[in-house]
Structure formats: structure tokens, C-alpha cells
Amino acid sequence: MSETAEYQPFDGLPAPVLVVRGERIIHANPALLTLLGVSRGEVLSTPPLILLARFSLDALPWLEPTHGQVPEGEEWPHQHWVSMRVAGDEKRTFRMCRGAGLRHEDTVLMLLDAEGEESTRSLTESLVEAAGELVHCRDEQLVLETAVEAIHRHGFFVVTLLLTGDQLQYGPLRQPSPLVAGYELLFGLPLQDIRIPRSAVPHLEEIWLRRKAAFRSDYPRMLKHFLNMEPATPMDEAPIMRSLDAPIFIEGEPHGVLSVQGATLTPMSAATLELFARQVGGALENVRHHQRAEARLAELSRLQSELVAQERLTVLGEAAGVVAHEVRNPLGAILNAAAVLKRDKLGPVGRSAVEMLEEEATRLDVMVKDLLDVVRPLEPRPRPLHPGELVRRTLELLRQRHQLGTLRVSMDEAPDLPTLQGDEFLLQLALENLLRNAVQACPPDSQVKVGVCASPEGVLVSVEDEGPGISPEDAHRVFEPFFTTRSTGTGLGLAVVRRVVVAHGGTVTVGPRPGGGARFELRLPTTEAQAQA
Template identity: 55%
Template sequence: MRWTQRMTVVSTASAEYRLLEAMPLPTALIRGEQVLRVNAALATLLGVPASELEALSLSESIRRFVPAERGWVEPLYESLVRGGPLPEGPVWVRVQPVNGPQRTLALRHAPGAHPDELVVVLLEAEAEDSVRRLTEALVAAAATMLRCRDERSVLETAVDAIYRQGFSVSVVYVDGDAFRYGPLRQSPFIVAEAEQLYGMPLADVRIPNAALPHFLEVLERRKAAFHHDMLGVARFPPSANGESPVCQLHPPDMRGLDAPILVDGHPFGVLSVQGPALTPAGASTLELFAQLVGGALENVRHHQMSAVRLEEVSRLQDELVARERLEVLGEAAGVVAHEVRNPLGAILNAVAVLRREAHLGPTGQAAVGMLEEEAIRLEDIVRDLLDVVRPLEPRPRPVQLGELVRRALGQMHGPPDAPTLRFSVDEAAETPPLEGDETLLQLAVTHLVRNAVQASPAGGKVRMTVEPADGGVRLVVEDEGPGIPDVDPQRVFQPFFLTRANGRGLGLAIVRRVVLAHEGSVRASSRTRGGARFELWLPRAPSRMSPV
């Protein structure tokens, strides 16, 4: 914003002189040839007391402090005093302080509250160009932040952009009744010395709120604070021996800015920037950038919340479709079970009678054996079908998942001439027990292990791992079979989804129903080196286990 727009209300009233005095930029108020008021920043710049400067006429001030530019600066101000137009943009002049080298400054003009008053503000020429470069860099960083999808990426992008402009920067999180350090870009020497004083990495240091009152003030006022003297503000709290790293390590001319980061209207943290080239104008740009950081963090949270809600909607929709499918399947399964089980019982009774017949030859015995095998297989299919659709009512008790895995392996019986598979069970020693229905969990584990055995080739290996994970226990079963077909891996848990010609498509559906009844999760994937991987997770103590 141009100074002509920002500074249109300046009065010669004494109360407003105090406002002028508080400005951090060198500023003067003039009326004709008279210098009405100069602030402390201008007196410091020129090295002359404010009272002495106010006693000089405008012409005397120009001759004394702008001697190299006197030839054209005097006519310019004479024109302004007569009501001439204000210059467009800054006026560059070489100013000679009483003590110190000549400095090139940009003079900005604005009309005062009265027609005959003029406000003059001096800006460092290099600082103004630095502010322009800083603004351009932060605008580009803000566009990048809006594309970030996690909070860490937003903050890393922000501190990188500020650090590349020559400033030290850190983000300090609000963590309950304490502060802690987030992403930062500081001198490695300063970080090393600070960590040596604290005896731990900065990321592990929790700083009580009372130890950083300037941060608390920034968050309470929701307004940035610019510090002309970094040594006057403790950037790090004292260590155990009472030493403060900032007092020892920062140079005496260091300036600083603390800007609040607000997310959804709540304090998130503080953006803390330091550097000798930091100016009030640059600080204003950084304060606005801190607001953009907060907006980018809000954007990330909204995206994450939307993703969670979309996932929840998809899950509920899948469950609804699965329940409807099971209802239809349940009605059909009841009819099939009723109509098939009675004939199967009769067939198996007939098989038992035929086996006692002595006159059956080898061919007859083989035919009877085949009949019995197929009848038992059909009975297993009916039983699995009923397991898929019948309501599950878990009765929880302490269960060791590793014991269920070993028990399932003991139930694996194949033909005498079948090639022997290799099994490995790796159970972590600290694996805790679960609260679950032992019968149902045994059913699920047995089907999962049987699926791996049936998918494995001759001489293959089935690996099983049981370990604690995320507040529960994880079982991983890996085989060396053909892997998951080129479809959505979750489809393998649907009833009658077949991956083998001799499969039934019911075992994994049973696994999923049992796991969901225990508030767990199960997923399938293909291994990079061939084979399938099934990962089952169960909570240690489900909050509820209602019938499914």
C-alpha cells in the first residue's frame, strides 16, 4: 500500500505527535520552512537530538544533512510548500548523518491533516528492495503451501521460503501449557549450542508458557511483535544452569519478529523470524505471511477431514451393500441347507453301509471313497455358507492369537502323497492377549491359514507373524502362490469371489465377518516377489461387540 494511502490523517495536535513518535520508521512533520516534529527513529538516524532538529529550518536541515543533493532537493520542497504535486513513488537521496557514513534513503511523502502540512518518511533503499524480494518469495511460497496435503509440508515450505531470504526462522507450537519447537532454520552453531545447554534435541524441549511471556502476549493480542533488539527478548528459555542461548549466540544488531499463527481462530503457534536486515516493512510482510500459513493449515485440515468423511461414507455404503447381499444370501442359504443336508445325510449313511460290504472289489471301494469324499466336501460347503450368513454373537474372553495360529496349523491335513509345505510362525514375545470370542477367532484364523496353504505351490513356504501393533495385535500371513488377481484386493473378501478353480469363495468372507464383529480390520495385497499377503488387526479390548 502506498504511503499516500496509508498516512492521510496526521494532525499537529500533541496527542497525534505521540503517535508519530511511536512510529519505527524515521519520520518528520513539516509546515512550510518549519520542522514541526521529528520522531526518535529520525533523531537516531541523523545522530542529533530531536529538539535540535526541530529548531532548524527546512533549508538548514537540507544543507546540513543532504548536502550532495541540495541543488535539486531544495527546489522540490519549495514547490511542495507552494502546493505543488507530490512526487510519484519514492525520492532517492544521499543522507549524511552527523556521525557515520553516507546512506542512500528513499523519501516518501504524504499530505498531513491540514493543507499546509507534509509528512516525510525515510526508508532504507536496500531494505525496500529487500522487502520487494521477500514479498515475491513469500507469494510464491503461499501458492505452494495451498497445494500441500499435510501440516508438516506447509510449515517446511514456509520456513524454507523465509530462510532463503537470509533470515533465521522457527515455528513454535502451542502444546497445552507449554511451547515446543517445530520446523526451524537456524544457524547449526546456534542449534548445537542450545541443544548442548538443554542436554537434548530442541524438538524434545517443552518450554513452560510462563518462560516465554512475549509469545503468550503475541497469541493473546493476536498481533505480531517487532523487536529492534533481540538481546532484549529471550528467544530460548534459560537452561538448568540459568544460561540463555540467545543472549550468548545472537549478534547485538539482531532484530526479530514474532507473528501469531491462528488455525480456525485458535492459536496454533508462533512464527519467529530473526535477522539484522529485518525491517518494520519486512516484518509487516511476514506478519501477513503468518496469516497465510494459518490459512494453508486450515486448508490441510479441511482436506483431511473431507477425506476421512468420504472414507467413512464409502465404508458405510460398502457395509450397507454387504448387509443387503448377506440378507439375500441368508434366505437362499437357509433353503439350500434345508434341502441339501437331508439328502447328504442319507448319502453318507449309504456310504457307511456299502463300506461294510465284503464283496466290493477295488473298483467299488474306490467309487465309494470318491462318493464319500464329494459328499463331505458338499457338506463343508453348506457349513461354510451358513457360517457366512448366520448372525455372529461374540462372547469375549482373553485369547492368545499366536495360540490360535498354532492350533490352526495342527488342523491342516492333506493327502498322504501331498508335497510338504514349509511353515514359519514368528510371534513377538511381548504380544498381549486379546478380548475376543475364541471360537469365532479360531474359525477366522483357520480359514486364513487354510487359504494360504491351498494357494501355495509344492514345496512353498507360508510365513505367519504375530506382533503388537497400534493398541492391538496384528497377524500377517504370506504365501508364495499366484497372488491377488488384478482387481480391487478387497473384493477377495466378498462371498463366492474365486481365485482358484477348486475354491469355494466363502473362507475369506467368513474371515472378514469375524474380524468386523471384533472391530478389527483385514486387508489383502500382492507381494512384490510373488504370492499374497493378508494382514489382520484386532484391538486388544473392543469398545463393543454387538451381533453382526
């Protein structure tokens, strides 16, 4: 028997093996010869130190033990991380393990590919950096997109499946286009429209129950079983890939799954990805906490604004009572006197003066009326109303009073409008003020558009004018009493509108009209909408 026959079993190993006896190499298995790209005779004729000089012993700072040249007379450590240039001049990293041979003077050196461990280190560093970015995300979609992209950069394919009730739907993903096309062909739907019953994925139900990720060594075979494909499919020709399904929880409840696939996925990198999935869940929780905090802050701000407005109205109401008592009686006397004077024979100057007196007194009377409308307690007496009929009657009333001037007023009414439960007098008062505001804002011969349609809140009434519009800074103030952007305005009409709408449980907002001007939107809840709320 030759001196190396006892080491021939190493020839069947996929890992490179070298056996050193004293100052010479006595055996090199085929895996080592292939790695170095040399013949067996060349290896056996090369002294061990010269052969080992091909290995770089430069320290990789994240690896142990400490690296450096082994001092003369000292033994090699049992494990050593080395990098070397192999056949084809490619640089590879290995973990060199030292063991005793069958004879006391023999040393066995085995090279284990460390590329997977180095990639895990790189993946970990990248995901730690991505986790820092997730903390600053304020949108759930952005959290998932950031997480998926961070994983995909390392050559993995990624899918997020998100729970919606008892169904799963696809979230952000990075998958090969042919595979996505195959999914869509199989289900007959675009990917974003595919819904998978939760009961159809018991393997995912198990990871939510165990709160632990599942690592699988043959992803195509698992996928084929899940999709219940026929035996002969393109999936049979897919390369063997490993996969990881990691659960995502938000506030202790299952939210979805982070699924990662790749030929280079290892149990070590899978453990890193499982931890990252927990970070994703924490980031999603963080987004929801911020959203709730913002909603609470907005609600607090709204309540504070309403409290200030209510206190202002209380003071205003007391003043309005005094004004109504002290001003209306003298105004009535002035108007009566003006009517008497108009019957007399007056010259042009006198008649003009009387008409101006009557006009200004009438304007003061309207202002007092508007003031009382703003501050008086509103107690709506609701009854069924058709919103289209209500708007048409209001427009006809303004035409009869000649309050539309030369403006062109058009109305767009959607079919099958729901019925409102509201106070006809108060709602008509609000619409009158809203339309008068549009008329006063528009230049002559321009157009006012009125729209009535159904909305998720119930009914939407919109009024668009072609006036100068309202600046964003003034948009939240135009409904305050006495705030006006016109030199002749009282600032009471839109305050009346808001009070009436709020009393009916609705909202009124203002924004820019496409093409210039302002667009007011008045939303009123129907009985059905109130019941659903």
C-alpha cells in the same frame, strides 16, 4: 558568520542533506559526501541541475507520486522517489524529501534510504504468491515448510514453534547451523526433541492473548534473557537483529508462533509477515477441513459397503437355508451309499469311481457348511483367551487333519502378549479358514509364516504365504462371498474370516508380502484397547 553556518546542525544527521540557494549549492553534509564519494568543494562547485542529473527519475511503477522529469518552471514535488549510482557504482533507491530552508530562497533536500520499503514490496509480492501455494497444500508439515522457505528466501531466519498440549516444540525452521548447535548443547537434546513448557514463555502467551504480533528491536538480548544465559556468552557478540513473533491460530485456538529474525526487518515488513502468519493459520485450517472431509467420505463409503454386504448376506441367508435343507439330506444319502459300495468287492474302475463320488460329495458338504458359516448370525460368547495358545491349537488341529500338506509352517510369538476376550470356537474357525487359504495358495514345499504380537489395537495375527499374491484391484474384494481367484475355490473362506473378526470388533486386511506372496493381518482388540477407545 558564513552563509552556511546556520545549516551546520545538518552535519550530525545520518541522512544525506543538500541545501540549494537559487542556482547554486551552499551546503552538503558529510553523509551526502560519503554517499557520493566526492569532496565538499566538488559538490559546492557543481550546479544543482548537473548534480541532480546523477539521480535517475525513472518511474518505479509501484511508487507514488507519478515520476518523470520535472518540467521547466515547475517546482519539485515535496517527495520524490529516485534511484542513483553512489560511491562504488552501487545502485540505491531513495525517497527525496523537499523542505523550505531558513531563508525563503533556500531549499533543503534530504535523502531517505528506501531500500527497506522496496524490500517490503518484494517480500509482500513473494508472500502473496506463497499464500496461493498454501491453499493447495494437503499436509500441515508441507504448509509450514512452504511458509518458512518463502520467508527465508528474503534473507530472514525463521523458526516455527508449535503447541502440543502445554508444551512447545520446534517445527520447520531455517536457522544458522552454529545457533542450532548452541540450542542443542544448551538443552542437551536434538532440536526436534526439545520441549519448552508453555508457562516458560510468557511473552508468547501475551501475543496469543492479544492476538497480535510482537516486534522487537534486539533479538539476541531477548533470546539471552529467555534462555537465562550467563553474562559472558557468544550471544553477546551476535549482531543486533530485529525479530517478530506472530501468532498462528487454527479455528480460533493458539497453534503456535511464526518467529522471524533479521537485521533488515522493519515494522512495515513485520506487518506483512503478521498478515502472512494469519494466512498460514488459514491454510492449516484448510488442511484439517480436507482431512475431516476425507475421513467422513471414507466412513460413508465404509457404511455404504457394509449396508450392501449386509443386504447381500440377507438374500444369501435365505438361499442358504433352502440349499442346506434341499442339498444336505441328499448328500448324506450319497455318502452313505458310497460307504456301502466301498465294502463290496469292486474292480479298480468301480473303486476309483466310488472314491471320486465320495470326494465330490464331501466337497459339496463342506461348501454348504461354509455357506452356512457365512450367513448364520454370529453371537460371540467371549471369554479370556491367550492369542498364542489359540494359534497353536489351530495349527495342531490342521496337522491332525493333514490339511497342511508338505508345507513348512513356522510361528513367531512375541512375549508378554495381552489377553483376548473372544469366542474360542469362532476365532478358531476364522484362523482355520485363513490358514487353509494360505495352504491352498502356496506351491508344494514352500513356507507359511504365522506371527502373533501386540499392537496399538490389541493383538496382531499375521499369516504370510509364498503364493502368487493378490493384486491391489482384488485386495478389497477377497473378503466378499463367492469372490475367488482360484479355479477350484468357493470364495467363502475369507468371507467367514471377515465376519468373525468384525463380530469381535477387529479388522482384517491383505497386502503384498516382501519377496512375493500375500500377507494377511488380523487385528483384534483387547479389553484394555477397547476401554481406551
